[in-house]
Amino acid sequence: MTTTLQEFRVLGDHRGQLVALEVNRQIPFEIKRVYYIFDTKEGVERGFHAHVNLKQIAIAVKGSCTFVLDDGKKREEIKLDNPNKGLFIEGLIWREMKDFSSDCVLVVLASEHYDESDYIRDYSKFLETVK
Ligand code: TYD
Numbered sequence: 001m002t003t004t005l006q007e008f009r010v011l012g013d014h015r016g017q018l019v020a021l022e023v024n025r026q027i028p029f030e031i032k033r034v035y036y037i038f039d040t041k042e043g044v045e046r047g048f049h050a051h052v053n054l055k056q057i058a059i060a061v062k063g064s065c066t067f068v069l070d071d072g073k074k075r076e077e078i079k080l081d082n083p084n085k086g087l088f089i090e091g092l093i094w095r096e097m098k099d100f101s102s103d104c105v106l107v108v109l110a111s112e113h114y115d116e117s118d119y120i121r122d123y124s125k126f127l128e129t130v131k
Pocket residue numbers: 033035046047048049114
């Protein structure tokens with residue numbers, strides 16, 4: 001299991017900023033799905049699941065939010081607060097998302113189509129699976 005916070009190169013000039021992401025360069029998997037979470041209500045926490053096979057990169061392209069990542073032994077918090085940051089998550093990691101700013105747009109690039117059978121939504125089952 002791996003989680004990595006990457007910093008993408010920003011191609012900026014006097015007009016503004018641009019980030020380009022390419023498969024097999026910044027994105028270490030074929031992208032099969034893109035989804036985004038926005039208009040998250042104040043105080044809401046989301047996620048509360050792990051994936052068996054999925055690889056994902058999460059980017060707060062606007063605003064900010066915090067990921068809580070749990071590998072079954074320790075928990076860490078990673079704040080996404082800049083469109084140049086990408087959080088790569090692979091393998092059995094329990095994830096929760098919180099502290100969404102009201103303007104947050106969280107884009108997620110995923111290696112597989114949506115598949116409910118890839119989810120572990122029960123924390124005790126996650127702990128059983130990960131050990
Ligand atoms: P949910 O898993 O609750 O979101 P999160 O855990 O990231 O906060 O997903 C909300 C709903 O959207 C749920 O009915 C499943 C559906 N969904 C899809 O249909 N496709 C997707 O790619 C995702 C991520 C969710």
